[in-house]
Amino acid sequence: MEAKTLNLTLKVWRQENADSPGRLETYEARDISPDISFLEMLDMVNTGLIKKGARPITFEHDCREGICGACGFVINGHAHGPDRETTVCQLHMRSFRDGQTLYIEPWRAKAFPVIQDLAVDRSAFDRIQAAGGYISVHTGSAPDGNCLPIGQERAGEAFDAAACIGCGACVAACKNASAMLFVGAKVSQFALLPQGQPERDGRVLGMVGQMDAEGFGACTNEFECSAACPKGISVSHIARMNRDYLAASIKKQD
Amino acid sequence: MGRFLDSSLGRKVVMASTGMLLVGFLAAHLLGNLTLFADREGEAFLAYANKIHDLGPLLWVAELGLVLLFGLHIYMALRLTRQNRLARPIGYQKPGQLGESSAGSRSMVITGLAVLGFTIVHLINFRFSKGLGAPESDDLLVEVKSVLTNPLYAAIYLMGAIAIGVHLSHGFRSLFQSFGIFHTRLNRVAKIAGYALAILFALGFAAFPIVGMLVWKGDLS
Amino acid sequence: MSKKASKKPATEKSSILLSNEPGGDLETAWARHKASMKLIAPNNRRKFRILIVGTGLAGASAAASLAEMGYHCTVMCIQDSPRRAHSIAAQGGINAAKNYKNDNDSVFRLFYDTIKGGDFRARESNTYRLAEVSGSIIDQCVAQGVPFAREYGGVLSNRTFGGAQVARTFYARGQTGQQLLLGAYSALMRQVHEGKVELKARREMLDLVKVDGVARGVIARNLQTGEIERFGGDAVLLCTGGYGNVFFLSTNAKASNVTAAWRAHKRGAFMANPCFTQIHPTCIPVHGDDQSKLTLMSESLRNDGRVWVPKSGDDKRSPADVPEADRDYYLERKYPSFGNMVPRDVASRNAKQVCDEGRGVGPSQLAVYLDFRDAIERDGEDAIRARYGNLFQMYEKITAENPYKVPMRIYPAVHYTMGGLWVDYNLESTVPGLFVLGEANFSDHGANRLGASALMQGLADGYFVVPYTIATHLAGRKLSKLDLGHEAFGEAEAAVRGRLDRLLAVKGDRTVDSFHRELGLQMWDHCGMSRTDEGLGKLLQEIPKIRERFWNEVRILGDANYMNPELEKAGRVADYLEFAEMMAADALHRSESCGGHFREESQTAEGEALRKDDKFKYVAAWEFQDVGKPEKLHKETLEFKAVELSQRSYK
C-alpha cells in the first residue's frame, strides 16, 4: 500500500499562556503519510519547530486511543475534526486531501480558558462531577452485585450514557458553549440505574447548578454536541436531564 | 422557584411553555383572521370580532395573559441569549458544523425580535389604533383593509409572517426537547411537523398583506 | 560512571526484606492479619494527612476510601483530571471469584491460576488475598453505578478471558477500565465535594521527601504554572502505574512514566523484578517511523480468530490467495490443546519467532495474520459483528482495512509491567511510610500477569487493603509533626530545581523523543520478548552511552516557569535512561526463563521457557547505589505452601 503523501497548510492558534493574546500562525506540514494520526502529524511539525528553535505546539493527549478524553481541538470548525465518533488522536491523515488548509483552534468557551496553544482548562467538568455525579456508597458496605437485577436493555442504555470520555467536544461544538450533553450523560447514567434513585433529585439540581455557575451556555437544542461527540452520546440524555430537573424542582422546593 | 427560574434549564422550560402557548394563540388568531377571506363584505370577520369584543372583562384577562406570555418569553429569551453569548467570548476563526443546527436555530433572537417589532407596529395599528398615519376609522374592517393595502405596512406584515415561520421552524421542534420529550422517531416527526407548521403560519399570515396588496387595493380604488 | 555493569551483582541475603506475612494457612491469613492490626479511631483519623500520588484505579480507590474513613487526603495526578489516568484504557475486563456461572470457581482457583499464570514468581499470601477480596470489588463497583454487562434476566454477565477455564471475568463492553475508573473517580469526587480530599491535578511528583527516614512528602511540579511545590503527609501512597514506556512504543498512555517510582527508588525504596514485562500478543503492528503509540486489540479476538503466517517467507501473495496447504497455523500446530488460546507470553514469543524466520507479513514483515474467515463462515458475519464489532471498527479506523474481508495483522507490543517497587504484605515499601499500590508495585503477578487481573489488583489494593494496613504505620510509628519547612523538603526541592535547570541548560540539537525512541528500540531488541546473555550485555553498554548523549545533546526550548510539555517528557526520559540499566541488569542476572522473561539460554528441547526453581525462586529486589553504578541485589525467597511448583505446559 504505497499511498502518496500529503502536503498541508496549518493555521494553528498559538498563545503563550492564559493571559497573553493569541493569534493564528501558519505552518507547512510536508510529506505526511496518510496512515499516521493527526497527533503524529503534529508531532512531526513539532519536531521541525524544535529543530528551528521555535516553541512546539502544545496540545493535550495521553492515551492516543480515544478513551482518556485528554485530546481535543477544533479543525476547520469541527470539534475533533471531520470524522464522526472519532477523537483527534484516532483521526488519521487519510481523512484529508492534499493541499488542504486546516484551521486548528482550541475549544472555545468561557468555562474552558486557554492555558497554552490548544490546551484548555477543563476542570469545570470535575467540579460539576463533584456537585453530585456519584452514588454515595461507603467502601465495603455494598450488597452482593447480583442483589439488584438490571435488565439488559436498561443497563445498555446506562452504558451508552456512561461512555462519555469528558473531552469537552460537546461544549466546543455548541454555539452556546453549553455543557448539556456532558452533564446530561452523567445525570442519565445514574437516573437509569436503580442504584442512582435515592440521590436522583439532589444530583440533577446540584450538577445543573454547578454547570450554570461555571459559565456554560444554555441549550437551544442545536444537536451539534451529539454530532461532534466522539462517543456518539445521544441528545436523548439531555431530554432526560430536562425532565429530571423539572421533576426535581417541583419536588424539592427550597 | 427562584432557583428554578435562575437556572438555564428552568428558563428553558419557561421559554418552551410560553412558546407553546404563543403558538396556540397564533393558531387561533390565524383561524379567526382567515374569516376575512370568507366573504367580500367581511361579515364573517366582523361577526368574529364582535364575538371577541363581547367577551368584555374576559378579553381583558386574555390580553393580560398574552402580555405576560410575550413578556416572559422575551425576558427569558434575552437572558438566555446573553448567557450564551457570554459563554463564548472568543469565537472560532473558521466555524463549521456537523449536526442539526440550522439557519433558523441560529437566528432565534433575530427572528424573535423581528416578530416583536412587527407585533408592536401591529398593536399600534389595531389595538391602540389611530396611529402612524393609519386612516382613522371606527370600522375595524376598514381599518384592517386600509393597513393591509398600505405598501409599507404590507411589507412589515410580510416580514413578520416570514419571521414567524423561520422562528417556528426551529422553535416547534425545540420545545419538545426542552420539556424533556425526546425520542428518535418523535424527533423526526417533530422536526417535520415544525417545518410544516412554520410554512403554514408563514403562508397563512403572509396571505393577508398579499391579498391586501393584490386584491383589496383594487377594491378600494 | 562505570561503563560496565558487573555481571554478578553484590548480593545480600536480606534481613531488610521483611514480607510481614501473617504465616499459617492462607485461608485465614488476611482475617488474622486484620484482627491483629492496630486501629485508629474515627475521630483520630482526621489528625492524619495521607498523600496519594496517582488517580488510576489504585489511587482513586484508595483516596476515596481513606477520605471516607476520615483521613485528610491530598491527591495528585499528571493529567488535567483524575478521570484520565491510564487505567481508563483497559478494555477486556476484571476477574472475580464470584462463581456466578456455577462452573466451580472459587477463591482458591483464582489464586491458583494467578500464581501459576505468574510462573511461580509471586508471593502466595498477597495473591491469595487478592483472590479473596475480588468479589467485594464487584459489589462495590456495582453499587457505584458501574454499568457492567448483564444477562437478559438482569444478573451480571461473565466471560472467559485469557484462556481461563472458568468464566469469571466481569466486563463493561470493551471499556471495562473506563467504567471502573469512572466509578472510583466519582467516589473520589464525592470526597472532594465533602472537603476531605484536596485535589491537585496537573502535578508531577519529581521527588520523595523523607524526614527521619520516614516518607513524609513529595516535591511536585505544577505542570500548568511551572511552580515547584511541596506536599506533605503522614504517609505517602504511590499509585503511579507501570513503566512500559521504557520501550517508547507500548500500549501505555504517553504520560505513563517511571519517574515517581524511580525517584522513590533513589530515596531508598527497593525495586523488584524490573525485568518482568508483559508483551501482549494482539496489538496493531507498527506502521512507520513516525508512530507514537501502539494500540491493543482485545485478547478476546483470539477466541474466534486463527493465527497464521505463510509457510514460506517468499510467499508474497495476498492472504486470501494463500491456499490452506501453504498456511502455517503455528499456534494450533505447536499447542494442539490450547491452540490460539495459549497465554500471552507464549503467543507473543511465537509471533516473534515466525517473524524472525522471515515469515512475517505486511509491509514491515513484522506481523502475523489473525484470520476470521473460518469463524465468519461458521457463525456468519452478523454473529462476529455482534461479538467484536467495536474492535473491528477500531482496527479499520487505524489501518483502513476491513477485517471482515482481509485478515487482521497483529504483532506483540509492550503492555504491562509486573515488576515494580518492592512492598511487603501491607503494601509498604522499604521506605517506612511509603506505600505502593497497583501496577507500580511488584506484588501479585509474578513473572506474567493473567488477563483481567490488573484492574482487580489496583482496586483490591485501593479499596480493601491499604485502608486497613496503613494503620500499621500511622499507629505503629511515632511521627514528628509535619513541617513543610523542614530541611529535607528544602534539600529535595533544590535537587528537583537543579535537575530541571540542568535539562534546560543542555541546549543541544536533538529532540527528547529521538532519545526515547533510541532507548526504546534497544530495549525492545535486547530486553523484549526474548533475551540473551550477549544481547543484555550489549544493552548494558549501550544505555549509558545513550544517557550520556542525552545529557549533551537534548534540546528543550523555553523555561520551567510555565507549561512546557517537552520539559516534562525530558524528565521522564532521563529517568528511563537510568532505570533501563537496572532493568537490563535484572534481566541479565536472572538466567532462567519464567513468564514474560524468556532467556534463550534457558529453554526446553521444544523451545519452551525453562524455569530454574533451585536458583531463582526469589524476588529480586534492587537497592540503588548511584547512577551508573550496579545496584545491590536483595533476595526475598518465595515459599510455596499451598501450591505445587510445576512447569507450565500448554501443549
Ligand SMILES: Cc1cc2nc3c(=O)[nH]c(=O)nc-3n(C[C@H](O)[C@H](O)[C@H](O)COP(=O)(O)OP(=O)(O)OC[C@H]3O[C@@H](n4cnc5c(N)ncnc54)[C@H](O)[C@@H]3O)c2cc1C
Ligand atoms: C491498553 C491496555 C488494556 C488493558 N486492559 C486490561 C484489562 O482488560 N484488564 C486488566 O485487568 N488490566 C488491563 N490493563 C492493565 C491495567 O489497565 C493497568 O495495569 C492498571 O489500570 C494500572 O492502574 P494503576 O492505578 O496502578 O495506575 P494508572 O492507571 O496507570 O495510574 C497512574 C496514575 O499515576 C499518576 N502518575 C504517574 N506518575 C506520576 C507522577 N510522577 N506524579 C504524579 N502523578 C503521577 C498518573 O497521573 C495516574 O493518575 C490494560 C492496560 C493497557 C495499557
Ligand code: HEM
Ligand atoms: C408569537 C410569537 C412567538 C412565538 C409563537 C414563539 C415561539 C417560540 C417557541 C415555540 C420556541 C421554542 C421554545 C423551546 O425551545 O423550548 C421559542 C424559542 C425562542 N424564542 Fe420565541 N416565540 C415568539 C416570539 C418571540 C420573541 C418576540 C422573541 C424575542 C426575543 C423570541 C425569542 C426566542 C428565542 C431566543 C428562543 C430560544 C430559541 C431556542 O431555545 O431554541 N420569540 N419561541
Ligand code: HEM
Ligand atoms: C397578518 C395577519 C394579521 C391580521 C390580519 C391580524 C389582525 C388583527 C386584528 C384585527 C387585531 C385586533 C383585534 C381587536 O382589537 O379586536 C389583532 C390583534 C392582535 N394581533 Fe393580530 N393580526 C395578524 C397577525 C398577527 C401576528 C402574526 C401576531 C403575532 C405575533 C399578531 C398578534 C396580535 C396581538 C397580540 C393582538 C392583540 C390582541 C388583543 O389585544 O386582544 N397578529 N390582530
Ligand code: SF4
Ligand atoms: S458528551 Fe461526548 S463530547 Fe461531551 S465530553 Fe462526553 S464524550 Fe466528550
Ligand code: F3S
Ligand atoms: S449543541 Fe448546544 S444547544 Fe444544546 S443540543 Fe447540544 S448543547
Ligand code: FES
Ligand atoms: S489522547 Fe486519549 S482520547 Fe485522545
